[in-house]
Amino acid sequence: EVPKQKHDYQSDVARMRKIVVNSLYSNQCEHFVRELLSNANDALEKLRIVSLTNKDIVDPSQPLNITIRAVKDEEGTGGRLIITDTGIGMSPDDLTRNLGTLAKSGTSEFLAKADSLDTSGGGNLIGQFGLGFYSSFLVADQVYVASIPTKSETNPEPAQYVFSSSADDSSFEIYPDPRGNTLGHGTEITLVIRPDASQFLNTDRLKELVEKHSSFSTAFPIYLLTQVTEEVIDEDTLTEDEPSTAEEPSAPSEESVLDDDDDVVVEEVSEEEVPTKEPKVTTVTVDKWAHLNEQPPLWMRDPKDVTNEQYIEFYKTTFKEDEAPLAWHHFQGESGDGIHFKSIIYIPHELNPEFWSKSTSDNKGVRLMVKRVFITNDLGDDALPKWASWLKVIVDADDLPLNVSRETLQSTRFLKTLRSFVIKHLIKLMTRIAQDDPDKYVEIIKVYGNAIKLGAVESTKERNRLAVLARWPTNLRNFTSLDEYYVNRRQGQKQVFFHAGVGATTENLAKSIFVEKVHARGYEVFLLSEPLDEILFTNLGQWQDIRFQDVAKKGLEFGDEEEDLEAEKAKDEELATRFQPLVDWLKQETKDVVIDVTLSKRLVTSPCAIVADTYGYSANMERIMNAQNA
Numbered sequence: 001e002v003p004k005q006k007h008d009y010q011s012d013v014a015r016m017r018k019i020v021v022n023s024l025y026s027n028q029c030e031h032f033v034r035e036l037l038s039n040a041n042d043a044l045e046k047l048r049i050v051s052l053t054n055k056d057i058v059d060p061s062q063p064l065n066i067t068i069r070a071v072k073d074e075e076g077t078g079g080r081l082i083i084t085d086t087g088i089g090m091s092p093d094d095l096t097r098n099l100g101t102l103a104k105s106g107t108s109e110f111l112a113k114a115d116s117l118d119t120s121g122g123g124n125l126i127g128q129f130g131l132g133f134y135s136s137f138l139v140a141d142q143v144y145v146a147s148i149p150t151k152s153e154t155n156p157e158p159a160q161y162v163f164s165s166s167a168d169d170s171s172f173e174i175y176p177d178p179r180g181n182t183l184g185h186g187t188e189i190t191l192v193i194r195p196d197a198s199q200f201l202n203t204d205r206l207k208e209l210v211e212k213h214s215s216f217s218t219a220f221p222i223y224l225l226t227q228v229t230e231e232v233i234d235e236d237t238l239t240e241d242e243p244s245t246a247e248e249p250s251a252p253s254e255e256s257v258l259d260d261d262d263d264v265v266v267e268e269v270s271e272e273e274v275p276t277k278e279p280k281v282t283t284v285t286v287d288k289w290a291h292l293n294e295q296p297p298l299w300m301r302d303p304k305d306v307t308n309e310q311y312i313e314f315y316k317t318t319f320k321e322d323e324a325p326l327a328w329h330h331f332q333g334e335s336g337d338g339i340h341f342k343s344i345i346y347i348p349h350e351l352n353p354e355f356w357s358k359s360t361s362d363n364k365g366v367r368l369m370v371k372r373v374f375i376t377n378d379l380g381d382d383a384l385p386k387w388a389s390w391l392k393v394i395v396d397a398d399d400l401p402l403n404v405s406r407e408t409l410q411s412t413r414f415l416k417t418l419r420s421f422v423i424k425h426l427i428k429l430m431t432r433i434a435q436d437d438p439d440k441y442v443e444i445i446k447v448y449g450n451a452i453k454l455g456a457v458e459s460t461k462e463r464n465r466l467a468v469l470a471r472w473p474t475n476l477r478n479f480t481s482l483d484e485y486y487v488n489r490r491q492g493q494k495q496v497f498f499h500a501g502v503g504a505t506t507e508n509l510a511k512s513i514f515v516e517k518v519h520a521r522g523y524e525v526f527l528l529s530e531p532l533d534e535i536l537f538t539n540l541g542q543w544q545d546i547r548f549q550d551v552a553k554k555g556l557e558f559g560d561e562e563e564d565l566e567a568e569k570a571k572d573e574e575l576a577t578r579f580q581p582l583v584d585w586l587k588q589e590t591k592d593v594v595i596d597v598t599l600s601k602r603l604v605t606s607p608c609a610i611v612a613d614t615y616g617y618s619a620n621m622e623r624i625m626n627a628q629n630a
């Protein structure tokens with residue numbers, strides 16, 4: 001009798017289980033496959049990383065892989081599904097901590113959402129939120145997790161333990177595995193499949209699900225125990241006709257793995273033997289490990305062979321995201337210094353609110369692989385510039401050594417090359433969407449517009465290319481680019497007009513007297529309400545051959561002045577004489593607060609305006625400066 005340790009679940013876990021258990025009716029329950037295989041992949045990746053510095057911990061006779069087998073029970077109504085990985089494994093403490101608590105941020109979000117709907121509403125949310133390990137309960141009444149961690153300094157003699165969920169949902173048990181150490185290292189998850197979920201014991205169905213959800217997201221082989229019929233030659237033809245049932249293979253090995261060549265074995269043997277009498281051939285059913293993901297992982301494939309659904313599934317699993325990305329781009333190429341990359345970049349559906357408040361990022365958005373093997377997702381600020389740190393990237397470089405360290409990466413030009421390569425392709429992706437799918441582009445710009453502007457301000461190298469991607473409202477329309485503005489400029493127009501007011505609404509900016517006059521003459525004016533906007537325009541100085549002009553500053557010029565220059569000159573002189581007394585009087589009255597009083601042609605309906613000197617700060621800049629000094 002083994003001592004069992006009983007633990008109560010945190011209340012959230014029990015709640016989660018209730019929701020999940022009530023959701024079987026929905027077809028969302030198949031997501032448990034994705035979740036468990038993703039955990040297995042994570043565990044294998046962790047082991048591989050540790051084994052780089054400590055070779056002894058991996059048993060060379062134990063290949064890194066994932067195996068799936070279904071064991072139907074006698075009546076055929078239910079059975080067990082067993083998913084095993086030879087990954088890093090878990091100690092009893094790990095089992096308690098990782099599987100007995102809801103550590104995942106996504107799951108509490110899920111609970112909050114599920115609460116706001118009725119309890120049965122959870123089903124529709126499950127596909128969107130990765131429930132992780134808890135998705136097991138979508139299809140299983142009871143779950144056993146047997147696991148044994150790899151040897152470590154603190155745990156030189158690890159033992160295999162079992163986490164066992166109880167039937168009443170309220171607690172779980174942790175105890176030494178009565179079978180002893182059967183795993184070597186790794187984790188075996190046994191799902192006692194509910195009778196109404198027996199479809200998940202069907203190997204064809206399992207194969208389909210693995211192909212749909214997971215075959216492309218892991219570089220480790222996934223094997224499914226499959227029954228195949230084979231013809232065997234009974235050498236002793238006189239023995240009785242007894243169907244031979246093959247032993248259940250314990251783990252896939254070279255010989256036991258099913259591949260296409262297997263079919264020809266019978267013929268070869270029969271030819272070699274040149275039998276004098278007809279050999280007796282019997283058809284038997286044997287268990288073989290079928291390799292499910294013989295195709296390369298998604299990022300290594302030709303984009304032509306990948307469906308949109310696969311890109312989205314891959315993104316969700318790989319980056320642990322619940323919502324589909326806004327866009328992606330799959331490409332390969334060679335950097336100037338001879339490194340070959342295969343890469344997918346994804347634009348997430350929203351910008352993390354911390355993007356603007358955090359100065360450094362603990363960004364895990366860039367996953368570096370070498371020859372399909374995961375190396376690190378901890379390149380942090382070195383992999384992407386701040387303005388693009390929201391990007392999710394998987395990149396496979398085939399020219400790096402597998403044991404490359406972070407230090408090596410930093411000391412070579414690799415990270416710099418990677419960075420400019422990824423940014424180049426992000427710009428390419430955005431440019432393509434802007435051209436081909438303006439609605440989608442607007443959706444992206446609403447989320448990332450300011451990040452793009454930040455990039456244009458911060459990066460002198462990419463300034464112009466990013467400025468092309470930025471959009472602003474004008475007095476005439478929304479989401480206008482500098483290029484569109486330029487193309488639509490009026491004949492003879494010498495300036496790019498803008499009006500800036502931090503925090504002001506576009507509507508209010510459009511109503512300003514400064515805009516009014518320019519608008520009345522039929523010109524387009526950029527209406528800037530973000531602090532970054534004016535800084536960027538100042539940095540740019542000009543677009544193509546025309547300079548930026550703040551309509552609230554001196555120096556405003558229109559291209560159509562010459563048209564009736566003569567008539568206007570006469571009229572100006574007349575007005576100048578007429579209003580000279582008023583101007584003199586105003587100068588006298590306001591001499592302490594303004595530099596000059598002049599007659600102006602800017603205004604259409606407003607009688608007067610106070611403007612900034614050409615070389616002074618605009619009122620808007622002054623507000624920014626004051627805010628900074630405060």
Ligand code: ADP
Pocket residue numbers: 035039040042043085087088089090098099104131132133134186187320
């Ligand atoms: P997540 O994968 O997002 O962390 P899960 O609920 O899927 O959330 O898993 C919780 C944790 O349990 C994992 O972070 C991991 O530490 C542990 N875990 C789950 N499955 C395995 C496994 N097959 N091998 C090792 N650890 C695992």
Ligand code: MG
Pocket residue numbers: 035038039132133
């Ligand atoms: Mg997981």
